[in-house]
Amino acid sequence: MSIQDRNKKILMDLVQLPGNNTCADCGAPDPDWASCSLGVFVCLDCSGFHRSLTSMNRVKSIRLDFWDDEMVKFMKTNGNEAAKIFYERDVPPFYYRPQQKDSAVLRDQWIKAKYERQEFTGDNRHRQEIYSSGFYEGRLWKKAKDNGQFLKRKFTLSDSDFTLKYYTKDDLPRAIISIKSLNATFQPEKIGHQNGLQIMFQDAQRSQNLFVYHDSGQEIVNWFNAIRAARFAYLKTAFPMANDSELSPRITRNYLKEGYMEKTGPMQRETFRKRWFILDGQERKLLYFKTKLDAVELGAVFIGPETLGYSAAKIAPRGTRGNRWKFGVTMETPDRQFVFMCEREREQGEWLEALKVIISKPMLPQDYASKNPSQAGVWLCRLGLCACDQMVAGSNLRVCNNALCNSAALCINSITCYKFIDYIIILY
Numbered sequence: 001m002s003i004q005d006r007n008k009k010i011l012m013d014l015v016q017l018p019g020n021n022t023c024a025d026c027g028a029p030d031p032d033w034a035s036c037s038l039g040v041f042v043c044l045d046c047s048g049f050h051r052s053l054t055s056m057n058r059v060k061s062i063r064l065d066f067w068d069d070e071m072v073k074f075m076k077t078n079g080n081e082a083a084k085i086f087y088e089r090d091v092p093p094f095y096y097r098p099q100q101k102d103s104a105v106l107r108d109q110w111i112k113a114k115y116e117r118q119e120f121t122g123d124n125r126h127r128q129e130i131y132s133s134g135f136y137e138g139r140l141w142k143k144a145k146d147n148g149q150f151l152k153r154k155f156t157l158s159d160s161d162f163t164l165k166y167y168t169k170d171d172l173p174r175a176i177i178s179i180k181s182l183n184a185t186f187q188p189e190k191i192g193h194q195n196g197l198q199i200m201f202q203d204a205q206r207s208q209n210l211f212v213y214h215d216s217g218q219e220i221v222n223w224f225n226a227i228r229a230a231r232f233a234y235l236k237t238a239f240p241m242a243n244d245s246e247l248s249p250r251i252t253r254n255y256l257k258e259g260y261m262e263k264t265g266p267m268q269r270e271t272f273r274k275r276w277f278i279l280d281g282q283e284r285k286l287l288y289f290k291t292k293l294d295a296v297e298l299g300a301v302f303i304g305p306e307t308l309g310y311s312a313a314k315i316a317p318r319g320t321r322g323n324r325w326k327f328g329v330t331m332e333t334p335d336r337q338f339v340f341m342c343e344r345e346r347e348q349g350e351w352l353e354a355l356k357v358i359i360s361k362p363m364l365p366q367d368y369a370s371k372n373p374s375q376a377g378v379w380l381c382r383l384g385l386c387a388c389d390q391m392v393a394g395s396n397l398r399v400c401n402n403a404l405c406n407s408a409a410l411c412i413n414s415i416t417c418y419k420f421i422d423y424i425i426i427l428y
């Protein structure tokens, strides 16, 4: 056996060990590239980001490239687990760790933060200050509401009052946005910029969008993590009894599916109109907008579970009511039937699958707030089973200590009321 064959065999065995069998940076299965400067196994995509690191750019294919004994020994003594212990020793709990399907800017910046700037080794804590201090300020390109132009605007983020503000003139905020209902998600394709970030928030009863970007990848990812830090601080205050792993999925989220479909009205005789839909799995909502970069939602449909009468199915093509597209999806809710038409059969399948993911999930206590935003927080206890549909008997109820919440009745299992910070008191 030649040196090369023997070394390749050793590498192939090494990459199957737990830890090495997923990409060190995005978790993709079966990595077949490696950084022989850092001693980590990575996927093809992440190998590209590693190549762009300034000082540690020795990246090789474990199948195609030549490996000498020295390098193989280095991989053996290092590996993904050891690298993780060193480079990820001190990742803040709010900091976003990208996955395989995340946008390139997130993965690229994660790799730069981790290995090049060494932000998480514990020795460079000051480098985390910029996004974890509770205040962030800067200028972002923001899409104007009316003409689609991107204009440079000052933004400030503060966790002292949990707001995001932007300014058209330097001293006067044009909008003050509560971060309590805010979500941020990278949307490079939709926004048409590799660093494009969508910020969605709830204003009164409607969801609204801000579309922003920064020319620097590091800067936009800092913004994203600063928003996550502020959201995490808010969640910690609102739900003091919850642990980090419970709060973490609620910091920000990606949407289950987005795209154009045609929809008709409640009578199903109305003209079909093309709308941009966003399916939010966490909030159990299908939101629709006039176009993909519209600021204000036109409407939203709450999606409950199968047990409460929700279902989705394919429907036969309809050609008589003004729809141009032929691949239909129908969704039943207790109130009405919705009909959506997709342009392609593949999209029909994807929408159906995504809707079924939500329909098959049981309702959680917080979903009742999503169904009826005016009651958000008022009725829900952290452990559920109370003033939702399953209210328990009177003597076991507690009431929230917050004046704004005085009608909330919560079961004996409750620890804190969902929205307000105050502890609840027992109501005898």
Ligand SMILES: [Zn+2]
Pocket: 023, 024, 025, 026, 027, 028, 042, 043, 044, 045, 046, 047, 100
């Ligand atoms: Zn990867």
